[in-house]
Amino acid sequence: MSAPDQTILSVSKLSVRFAQSQVLAVRDVSFELGAERLGIVGESGSGKSTVGRAIMRLLPNSAKVEAERLDFEGAPLLGLNEAHMRKLRGHKMALIMQDPRYSLNPVLSVGKQVAEAAKLHLGLGKREAYAAAAAMLERVRIADVERTMRLYPHQISGGMGQRVMIAMMLLAKPRVVIADEPTSALDVSVRGDVLKLLDELVTENNSGLVLISHDIRMVAAFCQRILVMYKGHVVESLTRLEDASHPYTRGLIAAMPDPRHPVRRLQVLDRKAIDAAEARP
Numbered sequence: 587m588s589a590p591d592q593t594i595l596s597v598s599k600l601s602v603r604f605a606q607s608q609v610l611a612v613r614d615v616s617f618e619l620g621a622e623r624l625g626i627v628g629e630s631g632s633g634k635s636t637v638g639r640a641i642m643r644l645l646p647n648s649a650k651v652e653a654e655r656l657d658f659e660g661a662p663l664l665g666l667n668e669a670h671m672r673k674l675r676g677h678k679m680a681l682i683m684q685d686p687r688y689s690l691n692p693v694l695s696v697g698k699q700v701a702e703a704a705k706l707h708l709g710l711g712k713r714e715a716y717a718a719a720a721a722m723l724e725r726v727r728i729a730d731v732e733r734t735m736r737l738y739p740h741q742i743s744g745g746m747g748q749r750v751m752i753a754m755m756l757l758a759k760p761r762v763v764i765a766d767e768p769t770s771a772l773d774v775s776v777r778g779d780v781l782k783l784l785d786e787l788v789t790e791n792n793s794g795l796v797l798i799s800h801d802i803r804m805v806a807a808f809c810q811r812i813l814v815m816y817k818g819h820v821v822e823s824l825t826r827l828e829d830a831s832h833p834y835t836r837g838l839i840a841a842m843p844d845p846r847h848p849v850r851r852l853q854v855l856d857r858k859a860i861d862a863a864e865a866r867p
């Protein structure tokens with residue numbers, strides 16, 4: 587087992603430009619990730635998902651990705667060919683996306699698709715793959731596993747679908763899990779359970795987790811560190827919301843409802859103050 591402070595992912599000056607755009611979608615983003623939970627927050631379009639997809643190499647060909655360093659377990663990712671990246675994805679690095687309805691294969695039963703993942707990433711035969719799938723579905727607290735394995739994605743709830751995704755993605759105990767708005771499409775009532783489950787599994791596997799979300803309060807409650815992104819770059823890195831000093835971060839906090847102190851009207855971002863802070867050298 588590696589020490590928690592051992593670096594798993596090292597990102598330095600990551601930039602992404604889409605061919606059709608004049609501006610960089612991601613500009614000079616740097617961070618190190620060990621066996622810990624790191625949050626990336628920002629409003630829509632700030633570049634959060636593009637960072638996650640650039641690391642996983644899941645951006646369209648129109649995206650030009652550059653970095654001073656983009657290392658996974660000490661080895662550079664940028665030079666790897668697609669076949670090598672495919673091996674890493676799902677096996678050593680996993681991406682969990684927002685809506686399980688679009689990520690799960692609609693024509694395969696739950697059991698079959700989790701078993702296919704076990705075959706692919708664990709190299710198991712059919713019978714062992716089904717047994718591994720059943721055990722993993724049990725681990726993500728799916729009730730009545732045998733019955734659920736026979737169901738198709740449209741027959742299960744969003745919360746259950748996201749647990750199935752987590753089961754599939756975490757079967758091979760990947761070292762890095764990137765979760766991009768993993769609870770945004772779910773009922774408020776099951777969001778906490780899904781996050782708790784993710785937390786349990788990444789801790790058990792001694793993996794690193796990057797949690798991407800627009801919800802700064804949720805991220806702060808769940809992660810040890812937060813990177814705040816605005817227009818493609820990181821404006822602030824925080825361990826506690828109380829330390830936020832950039833007007834954009836403060837604006838994000840004020841724009842998110844605090845369940846402990848309900849208010850009637852939420853604030854909107856003060857773009858003038860943000861731009862003034864951005865203009866400062």
Ligand SMILES: Nc1ncnc2c1ncn2[C@@H]1O[C@H](COP(=O)(O)OP(=O)(O)OP(=O)(O)O)[C@@H](O)[C@H]1O
Pocket residue numbers: 604607611628629630631632633634635636637646648800
């Ligand atoms: N495939 C693409 N082609 C062209 N531009 C893109 C593509 N994907 C993202 N962008 C642009 O890159 C910028 C960053 O988008 P990104 O999706 O990373 O932001 P985000 O912070 O994750 O927002 P959201 O929460 O809405 O997904 C935006 O300006 C977006 O329009």
